[in-house]
Amino acid sequence: MDETNPLLPDTTLERVREIEDARDDVVEFDSSGDAENPLEWAPAYKWTIVGLLAFMAFTVTFTCISVVPIATRITTDLGDPRKASSVLLVTIWELGEAAGPLLIGPLSELFGRYPVMNAANIGFIGATVLAALCQKAPLFIAARALTGLVVATNVLNPAIVGDMFITEQHGSAMSLVQLAPITGGAIGPLISGAMAETIGWRSVVWLSVGLACICELFLLTCFRETYKVPILRRKAARLRKETGDKALRTAFDLIGEEQGTRKLWVAMTRPVVVFIDSFVLQLISLFGAMTFSYFYVFSTTYPDILMQTYNLTSAQTGLSFIPLTGGSIVGTLVCNSVLDRIYIMLRDANNGVGRPEYRLPVVIVGAFALPLSFTIYGWVPELGLPLWVMLTISGIFGFAMNFAFMPVFTYVVDAFGLYSASAITALIVTRCVAATFFPLAAVSLIKQLGSGFGCSVLGAIGLAFAPIPVLIYFFGPAWRQHSRYTKGGSA
Template identity: 60%
Template sequence: MDETQPLLPDPDLACDEAQDEAAGKDFVDFDPAGDAENPMDWPEAYKWGIVGLLALMAFTVTFTCISVVPVATRIVDDLDGGHASRSASVLLVTIWELGEAAGPLLIAPLSEMFGRYPVMNAANLLFIAAVVLAALSRSAAAFIGARALTGLAVASNVLNPAIVGDMFPSEQRGTAMSWIQLAPLIGGAVGPAISGAIAETLGWRNVLWMSATLAITCEAVFLTCFRETYKVAILRRRAARLRRETGDPALRTVFDVEGVSRSQKLWEAITRPFSVLAGSGVLQSLSVFGAVSFAYFYIMATTLPDILETLYGLSAAAAGSALISFSIGSLVSVAICNRALDGIYVRMRDANKGVGQPEYRLPLLVFGGFALPLVASLYGWTARAHLPVPLLIFTVGVMGATMLLSFLPLTAYVVDAFGLYAASAMTVVIVTRCLAGTFIPLASERLVDRFGYGVGLSLIGCFSLLFAPIPALVLRYGPKWRQRSRYTREAEAS
């Protein structure tokens, strides 16, 4: 069975049917000698073109999400008639993540039933509608609701890694995912800078209209250039075509389960992430670690504009431009992962007599897990001591670098370790990450109000240090722990 592909409806049945398929029964599959419809056999130029297309959508999503960060207080103040609250402006930024926590629970299962192409395009259209709704909002509550809906419609986070797994073998996935991560960093850099300048001259609503225009352009490219990558959907279409052409109703794929309704399949797909989570201690621990690490982005995003405008007296445009340093630091981290992630994997695989293990993705994650809390504390004390702005911006850049090292290798590990269950496992990671991104910044805001930036962010850092040893433990004991779960027992990256 090809473990690089995402989920199957019933793995035990699929294994039994795969044996029947080997015996030459009425099953439809790709030609092992090469198949033009098999995403693994597509021309390299086209596959990397799809990576570029995924990166374009990731840029659009991040640009839309982050562009309101430097003007969040101004938006709430404008919509609520000058009565903006600090919690409302923080929630306006972080509520996106609450929507993003719910979206994957439907996006991943639907993509496993109908394929990547229809689900990605439907989600993109909903995303455009939600951005337009936010631009037309007349109250802070309506704007926050539209932001939650926009986050709900984001499909790239859960589908991009799965699509990479559809097309690339293990030793190439790290590079592909690193390039996809590059685009959000660019969006995160230019979004705040552009939005701050536009909000001061043309008004904040024009920032959202720019985002909507960008999303519409991106969706037009998706409709015309993207092809289905999900093996199950492609083979089911082939089987249906062959049944029509040959008149043989017995032709089917190894993934088809007789006597199971579509609604039952959908329910099984929706509940599968919870089953994967409950059945894998490795996923439970790493998803919590990734969630806490990711929350630092929104801690930085909600505190930096206030620090720069309140303590340093900078304008909203200047505060937005300062966020570029976070993206520059993240870009450095992506470059490191691009060069080292696959290289480390190959070296460790060769040292293990050519047998690959998903844990070979984790050495960079171990470093990032310990470094990020320390850098975040340094960021807080730099603001508390009112040190020069360049030093503060430098700590923000270092935080961006360490945060990506605390998350990007984790994504590569999940795709490798969970193989057939990668989409559901990524759903778990994304949901926990988004919940943390919504609520931990609210807690940090209260700690900062009570203790100041230095002590408040140091307390958050001490809390996250409790989870820092998790990647090191998984690196050391993961191969043994994975055997306890049926979702990872046979998932070895080759």
């Protein structure tokens, strides 16, 4: 499957092209220029939409991360002072995001990007309002899960960029969209800590509601449908009315593809099929799930360490997330600068034959650096080291986190080719489920053993997973031959 059309099998796309070339009664975009074709929209408008997508991505990340430094205060105010509740308040978002991609993507293929994006954002607003109004911790946690469920940006932003831009322009557009969540992750804790101290934590949630409402206003007034299937169907309906030619159809209407709930079910289950079929995907998903879980273990323990060990206020704790974000940004920039260079170097050394596994050396470095930095993070407060040491190790942790996880997506895209959308969905679902529940056990372990020994145990577990990218680097080319869905597979 193509990333820009993630639910259309490659055979369907080929058949569409055949029909468009062979029949005169098929409605398609005018090759000499068509104002309805998203690829031919004015650049200024397309970049306006990219800006809107970035703003939405910022809002989603702000809403997700802003509660991190104040989670304990929220659950305590709502009558549940248990640490497990504050951890679940943060991580339950990921459980919702585990289910969302399985539904949002297929629905956008059936009904178009515009109605699904608007419906999801309205649901996001409603769930966030519910969180702002609730009086009990369990209801707040449930509202957070629902909010994660209706997040559409992860699934639809890349697809919308693919609808509007040619392949050579995807990188620059997605770079802007991907920068927004990093910014939201830095600003969220900073603002929430200060607001919680002055006007209360509910004001933080209401701020998220306001940002989401602004997004929805722009979605309703500025955003247009970008997916070619509903655009062409509307064009065909208009031409039938104008010309009286009832035979006019789109190629998608003529190939007799599955419709309705059957198509939706096939699309939702395809990631599961690809996951079960590929041992490589199972291994890399397991590694990715463990790696991503470290972020939530860190995020749910970091505020308590800063407040209890270093006696920081909520506002100061929010400021202390800046080194983490700074490390993540530096890690992203370094990763992007060396990833292709390493690939080219290894490809040239292999007589010009590239392999997806050549994306993994960076991951291997991060796989060992991440658990080691997390172990050091646990011993800093245990040994009573100064605050600047804690802030420094948080930046190193953010750097290692990006090294260990970001190139995994590139590897999956390269290895699975036409089926990369389903493979990435399986990867996301796996990591989200792990990030929801693993931190609960991890935080309990740290509480029992102390931050030093607790983080050492978790670091040892991470080191046990670190050889996975090493094994895939050496044996992945052979293992991929046993899957029907990986490049170079048996089918």
